Amino acid sequence: MLMLVVGLVIFICVHSIRVVAPNWREMHLEKTGLVQWRTRFILLSVLSLALIVLGYQKMRLEPIWLWFPPVVVQHISALVMLVALFALGSAMVPKTSLKSKMGYPFLIAVKLWAFAHLMSNGTLADVILFGSLLVWSVASFAIYRRRDRKNGVQREESGVQYDMIAFVFAMVSWFAIVFFLHKVVIGVSPLV
Structure with a gap:
């Protein structure tokens, strides 16, 4: 269950940046550039999705x-x-x-x-x-x-x-x- 919850927390946090801090993304884009921003976003998204899928599959084994x-x-x-x-x-x-x-x-x-x-x-x-x-x-x-x-x-x-x-x-x-x-x-x- 921990793996699923950690994956969801990472996913929701990454995808809520514009919700809680609308200008934060633009501020970091100016500092780091678009490629570096997207690379970090994609890596965190893939990590979170992997944790979600693995955690969900593990929990489905013993529902x-x-x-x-x-x-x-x-x-x-x-x-x-x-x-x-x-x-x-x-x-x-x-x-x-x-x-x-x-x-x-x-x-x-x-x-x-x-x-x-x-x-x-x-x-x-x-x-x-x-x-x-x-x-x-x-x-x-x-x-x-x-x-x-x-x-x-x-x-x-x-x-x-x-x-x-x-x-x-x-x-x-x-x-x-x-x-x-x-x-x-x-x-x-x-x-x-």
Whole structure:
């Protein structure tokens, strides 16, 4: 469990720099340069993800069950994941409606992904992993939105064609994950 928690702490700290200290990144970019900043960021991110994956896998070997979700929850989770993938597609495609109206579609995707996995998995490892990322993404989103309103941030106009690209991305990736990738990468089929 310690490995998972340490990995999550490192991941959340590294990815919260702009949340807690918005100008700190720019200050260090001036001192060290972009390449050195990105190298440190990537190395810490990879280290944290390795600790998270190894810690989570270790905890899954001897699961501590907190609840047993009913089968219907897994179907609801699959639908929530489709919306999460649309939000992810909206983060990658410019000028989508979600990006222009809400802002930060990647954080929306993380919130939905974490929520879907939290409600359909009932072990202590799942609560630690998905619960932590859900709390982090909700807090980050709220802070960014409040900061944008305070600073009067204007978002770019959206177009339906960009939303369609995000929708196609969501559908293709959802089918790939549900019918192939989740089983191959995670070892568990979401269809069961």
